Amino acid sequence: MLERQEMIYCGACGMPPEYCEWGPDYETHCLPWLKKHHSALFEELAEKRGTPAASAGDAKDEKPVKQRPEAPWTTEQRLMEFYKQYEPNKLDNVPGLLEKYAGKEDKLFQALTKKYGPEPDDPYYDDSEDEEEDDEEELEEDMANVTLSAADKKKRRGAGAKKKKKGDGSGPRVVVQKRAQNKRRILTVIMGMETVEDVKLKDVSKAFSKRFAGSSSVKDGVPGPSGKSAKEIIIQGDHLYDVAEMIVDKFGVPDTAVFLDIDGDVVPLR
Amino acid sequence: MFKKFDPSSDVSTSTQVKASVQRALKSQIIESHPEITEDILDELIPKKSPLVQFKVGPHLMLYCRKVEKEGSSPSDEPIFFQQRDGPILPALKLVHHYPTLSFKRVTVDKGAIPYLLGGANVMCPGLTNPGGEMPPDGKEQDAQGFDVPGVAKGQGVVIYAEGKVHALACGVMTMSSADIREKNKGIGIEISHHLGDGLFQTNEI
Numbered sequence: 344m345l346e347r348q349e350m351i352y353c354g355a356c357g358m359p360p361e362y363c364e365w366g367p368d369y370e371t372h373c374l375p376w377l378k379k380h381h382s383a384l385f386e387e388l389a390e391k392r393g394t395p396a397a398s399a400g401d402a403k404d405e406k407p408v409k410q411r412p413e414a415p416w417t418t419e420q421r422l423m424e425f426y427k428q429y430e431p432n433k434l435d436n437v438p439g440l441l442e443k444y445a446g447k448e449d450k451l452f453q454a455l456t457k458k459y460g461p462e463p464d465d466p467y468y469d470d471s472e473d474e475e476e477d478d479e480e481e482l483e484e485d486m487a488n489v490t491l492s493a494a495d496k497k498k499r500r501g502a503g504a505k506k507k508k509k510g511d512g513s514g515p516r517v518v519v520q521k522r523a524q525n526k527r528r529i530l531t532v533i534m535g536m537e538t539v540e541d542v543k544l545k546d547v548s549k550a551f552s553k554r555f556a557g558s559s560s561v562k563d564g565v566p567g568p569s570g571k572s573a574k575e576i577i578i579q580g581d582h583l584y585d586v587a588e589m590i591v592d593k594f595g596v597p598d599t600a601v602f603l604d605i606d607g608d609v610v611p612l613r
Numbered sequence: 614m615f616k617k618f619d620p621s622s623d624v625s626t627s628t629q630v631k632a633s634v635q636r637a638l639k640s641q642i643i644e645s646h647p648e649i650t651e652d653i654l655d656e657l658i659p660k661k662s663p664l665v666q667f668k669v670g671p672h673l674m675l676y677c678r679k680v681e682k683e684g685s686s687p688s689d690e691p692i693f694f695q696q697r698d699g700p701i702l703p704a705l706k707l708v709h710h711y712p713t714l715s716f717k718r719v720t721v722d723k724g725a726i727p728y729l730l731g732g733a734n735v736m737c738p739g740l741t742n743p744g745g746e747m748p749p750d751g752k753e754q755d756a757q758g759f760d761v762p763g764v765a766k767g768q769g770v771v772i773y774a775e776g777k778v779h780a781l782a783c784g785v786m787t788m789s790s791a792d793i794r795e796k797n798k799g800i801g802i803e804i805s806h807h808l809g810d811g812l813f814q815t816n817e818i
Contacts, residue, residue, distance in 0.1 A: 345653050345656045345657060345711060345713060345714065346711070346712075346713055347710050347711060348709075348710055348711065348712050349710075350706070350709045350710055350779075356809075357809070357813075357814060358808055358809055359709065359778075359779045359808070361777050361778060361779065362726070362730065362777070362779075362781060362808055365726060365727045365730050366809075391776070553627070556627075
């Protein structure tokens with residue numbers, strides 16, 4: 344019968360892993376991701392690809408084991424490695440070259456890389472580079488936090504009027520309410536959607552009308568004490584729970600910030 | 614077709630598919646992919662929960678089914694699409710998730726893979742070179758006693774690649790498989806949906 348199979352898609356590029364190799368960041372992102380998360384599949388694919396890829400994988404295995412030299416290369420060693428990689432039979436010229444270019448080694452290496460290609464990596468710097476990367480990542484995270492908190496502040500300012508009324512301090516706060524239009528006609532009203540970052544009320548309203556196949560509009564609500572107008576989104580029909588869940592799922596509002604107003608009692612969604 | 618596809622802006626109206634239309638859809642799928650039986654298709658698209666049809670642009674229909682998720686509202690997962698009166702084609706994620714579901718399939722050789730991933734059409738040599746594969750021609754005869762090609766012109770096919778397990782694209786034949794073998798030049802399959810395009814990146818609408 345029909346069986347559903349769980350698929351593995353590459354976390355870096357979103358493709359099935361066997362097609363990763365045509366992606367842009369295959370070596371730098373896809374391979375490490377696959378190795379980390381699905382090592383069995385990684386090996387299977389490496390085998391399929393044949394020796395070159397397998398050896399590439401092996402090389403990666405070896406890397407951490409490789410011993411880190413005590414000191415970085417001297418200029419002479421650097422030059423030796425260069426010639427070892429590209430022109431082994433000219434190795435004897437190294438001392439002569441050094442003498443000739445004494446004091447302007449930079450130029451020498453520039454010329455060499457131009458002629459042959461990139462310099463061989465100094466194993467001494469291998470690990471330290473990694474560490475640097477980590478630092479950078481941490482830094483980025485810190486930066487993200489900083490910007491986030493700044494965003495929080497902005498949010499607070501925008502929704503100040505409402506917040507004060509409710510006596511709540513920070514972050515978004517969205518209240519979903521049912522309102523009777525007639526006896527049988529019910530409207531769903533969302534208040535406080537403007538406290539949410541990065542959404543436009545009009546777009547939100549449009550999304551609701553699409554989802555619930557009904558009319559949805561943005562209206563000015565009762566302004567708060569500070570005179571700042573509060574906007575509300577009015578949807579025709581009774582969608583209290585659906586709306587609340589959609590706010591959480593689609594617009595990324597934390598579910599602790601969404602409240603339901605059930606007959607005057609404001610209760611948190613979850 | 615889906616190269617630039619963004620469900621938030623390109624999808625216009627959604628309608629629930631009527632039961633009769635759904636039945637017609639199913640019979641069309643069964644007709645063009647004879648290895649899929651009605652029972653299997655019923656399991657894939659249960660009669661109870663209706664399909665949702667989304668319009669993409671003026672001539673493209675996207676059929677989705679509801680997916681219940683725990684702890685959040687149900688969403689629509691694209692499973693089939695159809696352009697104008699063309700064949701109904703499956704979304705690649707669906708093909709991947711149900712490997713036992715056998716659509717009409719062809720295989721292209723290794724060299725064609727990168728081009729297909731970029732959204733190019735399949736050229737005939739990609740199907741006829743060693744590594745490429747198409748259903749054999751002339752297995753059956755039609756009423757007049759002529760050979761029926763393995764895949765007819767205008768038929769929707771799922772495209773696999775040499776040495777790979779999973780499908781990488783689906784498209785519409787622009788020639789019959791017999792013609793492809795004979796002429797061996799030009800576009801053989803027009804790609805409608807391939808790995809990495811907008812539809813592939815869309816998990817739900």
